[in-house]
Structure formats: C-alpha cells, structure tokens
Amino acid sequence: MVLSEFEKESGELIELARNYRDALLNLDRYSASEMIHTSLDEGVPIKDIYIKVFESSQHEVGRLWQNNIINVAQEHYCSASTQQIMSELYPLIFKSQKKGYKLLATCVAGEMHEIGLRMVADIFELEGWDSYYLGANTPLESILDTISNLDPDIVAISASIHFNIPAVKELVDKINSLPLRSRFKIMVGGRPFSISPDLWKKVGADASASNALEAVQLANELIS
Amino acid sequence: MNQEEFPPVSSEALKSFKEHSPHIIKNTVNISLERSDEVVQHGDHARELLSSGMEFTTRMLETAMLLGEVSILEDQLSWACNRLPHDGVALEHILIRLEIYRGQIREALPEEYVSEITHYIDWMIEWQKEWLKKSE
Secondary structure, eight states, rough: OOOOHHHHHGGGGHHHHHHHHHHHHHHHHHEEEEEEHHHTTOOOOOHIIIIIIIIOOOOOOOOHHHHTOOOHHHHHHHHHHHHHHHHHHHHHHHOOOOOOOOEEEOOOTTOOOHHHHHHHHHHHHTTOEEEEEESOOHHHHHHHHHHHHOOSSEEEOOOOSSSGGHHHHHHHHHOOOOOOGOOEEEEEEEEHHHHHHHHHHHHHOOOOSSSSSHHHHHHHHHOO | OOOGGGGOOOOHHHHHHHHHHHHHHHHHHHHHSGGGGGTTGGGHHHHHHHHHHHHHHHHHHHHHHHHHHHHHHHHHHHHHHHHHHTTTTTTTHHHHHHHHHHEEEEEEHHHHHHHHHHHHHHHHHHHHHHHHHHHH
C-alpha cells in the first residue's frame, strides 16, 4: 500500500490528524481544539501533537490549496486556528523545567510564514529552553539589536519562500560580524533548506534542521 | 541535474540582471499579451497576472543565481506546474513565456553577462519541456 504524504507525516496519529484537518476545513475550531485536548488527556505526547497533527495537517492543507481543492481563505483559517489552539497549550508548554539556555527565533524581513518557526520555538520551550520568538517579517537591524541584548545560545532563522533566502544570507553575514558571534550558533530552516541539504552552508549558518524535533536535538548537540 | 554545473553567477552579471529586470519583465509581459489567444481567459487581469508571475520568476531566478542553487528553481517549477493550471495558466504558455523572457534577457543585458544568466534560463526551459513531455 502506498502511503500519502499526510499519512507518512502523521504516522500512528493519522486518524486524529484527519479529524483535526476535517474539523478546520469545516470551520469548526472548537471541535478541533477539543479533540487535541482530549488526546493530551489520554496521554498523547504534546510533541507528537505538534509534529504529527499540527505540522502534518498544515502541510496537507498546503497541498489541498496547491491542488485547488480549498481556497486561500480556508488555508488561512486553518493556520490561524492552529495557532490559536497552540496558544491554548501554552500552560503545558511553559511549565517545563528550564535548563538556562536561550533560543532566539525569527523570520527574516519579508517572510510572512511564521507557524513553522513558532512550532520550533514551542518545542524548544517544552524541552527546557527559554524561547524568544520574534515572529514574521522582522527587520534585520532589530534582529541584530535583539541578539546583542539577549545574548542567546542559538539563533534560529526561518524562511519558507525561496526568494527570501538572500535576506537570510544578508542577515547571517551581518550576524557573523557581531562581536559576540562566538557565543552562539546559527540554525536555519524552512522549505528551501529541506529541499537543498547544503544550502545552510551557502548562507553561512552553522546548521539546519528539517523539523522542530530535529532542531532541538541539533541545538542541544551544538551547545554541548 | 548536476548542481556543480551551476556555480553562482558573478556579482557583476547579477547586478546587471537586477538593473535590467524591470525592463525585461515589462517587455516579456507586453509580448505575451500580444498573443491574445493565450491570455483571453484572464480578462482584465491579464497584465497584472503576467506581471506578478514574471516578477516571481525573476526573484526566484536571482536567488538561484546568487547561491548557485538550481534546486530552488526545480522546486518552484514543479510547484508552478501543479498549481498554475488551476489559475487558468496552461503549461505550454509557461514555456512560451520563459522563451520570450530569455529573448528579452539576451536583448537587454550587456553581451558579456548574457551566457551566465541564460545558462540558468536554458535549464528552466529544458525542465519545462521535459515536464510537458511527461504530461502528454
């Protein structure tokens, strides 16, 4: 049997992921939220909810739009609702015991797709990091200022649209000339880095990860 | 695809391409609009739609040429071939517009930079031809 991408990404949580996707496509955020909370109560790990339900459903919704099965408004509703439901989980995420490491997570200027990076920041938080999430479309100079003020251990930079990669390179070039550069590592992520395994080297970063779990594992290795 | 065959283009060629690209896009759109049977389905939005498409293509191309990354173009062409027919854009017309675009690059850019840039466009055109063959 050939598995769909959605099935592969959702694994054993495919039924939950399908129901979650369908609830959002039916504009029923309340049911979507309820099934997530019920699953958590039943013992499904929150990290699995993030990767195998939220992330896989977002990818599936993107494919549905690409194939003209849903429209842009439906896609935006799914993304916005998932972000709202993620926020409902913050009492669980932010109670993790802290390790004393700081993550600064940002999208480059011009990049409007933030949900993937937000998932990364949440998983870091869950794993005991202090996450500082700047969100979409952040101006270059303000990112540099924040790095200098925060003194992070990892700077995570995201770009989903390929033509924003020059902005990533420009930002990394500037970061690389900061006096405190040796004190932290730079990780990059987003679709362009997933399709081109060596692209992170070309933009001058220290590493790249294809999803939130891989990112936090790699970050722990980089700082050890 | 052999990635090594696509080194980043020189900064001089890229700068020249960026300087000339508004003119290249405008001419590509104008010529494409003259082929009225290929744009009639877009009605009053034809110019806007074609301009957005060529601007998007140009930004992708600039990114690929800056980094020497044809994979970026391949991913976007694949995406476009799946998506654009739903927006009323025929795959054959994408190929025709890329060929018009290449012609405009040849006309607009100083001769010493043309081959560096068209090396990437040639690859896009060949990729598009292959896709069309496969979808027949």
